[in-house]
Amino acid sequence: MAEKYQPHRLTYELIKGIPEPTIKVMADWVGGILSAVDEGKPIVYNQFTFWADSMVAMDLQALVPEFWPIAGRVAEALAALGGAAEGAEPEPEYAVLDAAEALGVPPEVCVAGRAVIGALLLDTMPPPSMIVVPSYPCDNTKAAYQVIAQISGAPMYLLDCPYWMDEEGAMEYWVNQYKGLISFMEEHSGKKLDYDRLKEVAEESNRYIDYWLEAEELMKMKPLPQNGPFPVPEILTKIGLPIATEAVKARLDALKARVANGETAVPEEKVRVVWNYLPVLWDMELFNWMAAEFGAVIPTAMTSWSWMFAEPIDISTPESIIRGMARRAVNSYMGRQGRGAADIWIEDTLNAFEQWQGDCIVVHGALGCKWLRGSYGYLRDICRQRGIPVTLFDCDIGDRRVVPQEEVHARIGEFLETVIAR
Numbered sequence: 001m002a003e004k005y006q007p008h009r010l011t012y013e014l015i016k017g018i019p020e021p022t023i024k025v026m027a028d029w030v031g032g033i034l035s036a037v038d039e040g041k042p043i044v045y046n047q048f049t050f051w052a053d054s055m056v057a058m059d060l061q062a063l064v065p066e067f068w069p070i071a072g073r074v075a076e077a078l079a080a081l082g083g084a085a086e087g088a089e090p091e092p093e094y095a096v097l098d099a100a101e102a103l104g105v106p107p108e109v110c111v112a113g114r115a116v117i118g119a120l121l122l123d124t125m126p127p128p129s130m131i132v133v134p135s136y137p138c139d140n141t142k143a144a145y146q147v148i149a150q151i152s153g154a155p156m157y158l159l160d161c162p163y164w165m166d167e168e169g170a171m172e173y174w175v176n177q178y179k180g181l182i183s184f185m186e187e188h189s190g191k192k193l194d195y196d197r198l199k200e201v202a203e204e205s206n207r208y209i210d211y212w213l214e215a216e217e218l219m220k221m222k223p224l225p226q227n228g229p230f231p232v233p234e235i236l237t238k239i240g241l242p243i244a245t246e247a248v249k250a251r252l253d254a255l256k257a258r259v260a261n262g263e264t265a266v267p268e269e270k271v272r273v274v275w276n277y278l279p280v281l282w283d284m285e286l287f288n289w290m291a292a293e294f295g296a297v298i299p300t301a302m303t304s305w306s307w308m309f310a311e312p313i314d315i316s317t318p319e320s321i322i323r324g325m326a327r328r329a330v331n332s333y334m335g336r337q338g339r340g341a342a343d344i345w346i347e348d349t350l351n352a353f354e355q356w357q358g359d360c361i362v363v364h365g366a367l368g369c370k371w372l373r374g375s376y377g378y379l380r381d382i383c384r385q386r387g388i389p390v391t392l393f394d395c396d397i398g399d400r401r402v403v404p405q406e407e408v409h410a411r412i413g414e415f416l417e418t419v420i421a422r
Contacts (some may be wrong), residue, residue: 005132007072007125009034021229021243021250029237030071033126036061042129042189043205045154046236047145049133051333054181056240057201058191064236065116065148068125069096070281096122097399108409110368113144115297120151130188131156132181134329137338138371154178157184161330163340171327176324177324195318201240203319206312208234208245213310215252218259219299222357224268225258227291229301235310235332270295270420274358276349277372282400285385294416296310299356307348342375346382353388360389360419362412367396389422391415 009031016027035079036043044060046052052062096118101107103121119125131154133145142158149156159177162170182193202283215230230252234244259263273290280286290296301307309331313324329335337345355360361383363376376392383390393411396402 004267005034005072008068011071011195011233012221016085020101021247022233023326024359025234025247026071026237032061033063035379036041037126039259043126044132045128045148047133047141047237049137049240049332050132050159050326051235051329051332053201053205053240053328054178054185055132056238057198058182058183058185058193059161059197060189060191062237063126065119065125065127066112066276067233067236068119069115069337074293081112087365094399094401105144108140108368110140111145111396113141113148113272113368117147119146120148127152128154129162130154130185132159132185133157134159134335135161136312136330137334138309138369140368140370143270146374148241155188156186157181159329161335161339165330165339167297171323174330174345175323175326178322178329182322195321198318198321199315202313202324203241204245206315208239208248209312211252213246213247215248215255216300216304218252218255219304220356221222221259222272223264224297224299226255227287229253229267229275229304232303238303255318265297266291266295268295269297271297271416272357274353274356275301276361276363278397279395280395283405283408286408286412290412290416293413294420296416300352302333302337304333304352307337307352309336338371341377345372345375346379348381348385350382350386350388358388360391360415362415363390363392364395364397367374367394367402389415 012027012030012034015023018024018027033043035041042060043063044055045065046055046062047192048064048066052064055062096115097111100109100114100119103117106116107114116125120127124210124386128148131149131152133142133156134140145156157180159174159181160174162175164170164173183353186192212230212232218225219228219230232248234247238244271294275287276422279301287298296398310328313328314320315324330339337348349361349363352358361379363372363379367373380390382390392413393408394403395408
């Protein structure tokens with residue numbers, strides 16, 4: 001097995017000794033996955049909107065399959081720069097997408113699902129021992145994960161989320177789905193959940209949330225002390241472990257230091273952009289370009305608290321812990337907005353605009369994101385009524401071939417110029 005997944009093994013070797021807390025978590029996550037592969041330990045796929053706290057509590061290795069290609073790009077980037085990663089053998093950029101297409105997966109399926117399917121077909125990602133996927137945010141995701149389960153042969157647990165969470169009995173139903181998840185992981189891992197360990201993980205995750213909430217309050221400041229959004233990747237990989245809490249605290253401390261020193265994201269803040277979606281993964285310098293060219297800053301995005309409403313949970317009993325984890329999971333980004341009516345997504349967007357003192361809203365998404373694209377018109381009409389500048393444009397977050405960088409920059413640049421000139 002040691003010969004497999006060379007870009008990730010090289011990434012791990014390059015970053016495992018770096019003391020910076022956020023990189024330490026990434027190294028711990030990648031190293032844990034590779035150790036599980038080499039030692040034959042269970043690997044749990046947790047879909048990219050589902051928190052890893054339940055897996056951490058059972059000492060199971062979580063693998064967010066949509067994150068795996070990003071980790072491998074570290075070594076490829078260093079190889080391209082002629083650095084220490086000269087032995088890396090990078091895959092063609094869209095090999096995984098092309099492999100999924102060759103299987104017959106249509107391009108209308110979300111790029112995230114297609115990439116996972118292709119990676120399994122090409123054997124560039126460790127296969128799962130079990131799969132955990134909620135019914136949110138969309139039918140598209142569930143369809144992709146059925147293919148993933150068929151290719152890998154792994155058992156899959158689907159947490160069925162009610163459409164309306166405020167209906168009588170809805171939360172009880174969802175909590176029971178979460179309890180079913182624990183039983184599923186116990187059955188297929190041979191491990192039993194230790195409730196003392198569950199409490200430790202929940203208590204540590206509460207500390208993580210407290211630091212995160214403090215950071216989000218600072219991200220409301222005007223001018224913005226640091227370009228955002230404030231990152232919390234550990235909720236999907238290592239939340240509930242001290243290493244994750246140390247990472248979010250380090251990022252908070254860095255942000256607080258900028259505030260104390262009077263530092264700002266840009267010399268002159270001209271426009272605050274509420275970014276309603278994930279970053280464009282093939283153009284990670286986009287936000288920096290917006291800041292440099294237009295004095296535009298991003299105080300919040302869909303991966304921020306403004307779209308998740310995560311809170312510390314009651315750790316007094318096993319029942320309260322499971323209920324708290326279940327409630328937190330159903331309020332994850334996309335999970336909260338994609339489980340029901342468009343009203344939730346629109347209200348969260350307008351709330352983010354108000355609380356983070358936005359000047360405009362930018363909405364984009366993967367072409368396969370049907371739940372979001374079907375609501376574009378509603379948001380546009382409401383923003384027009386309220387005098388809020390908004391642009392909605394096509395862009396695939398994982399495939400630059402759909403809409404090229406030049407077109408994305410031109411569209412955003414024209415919009416920002418219009419907002420600044422108001």
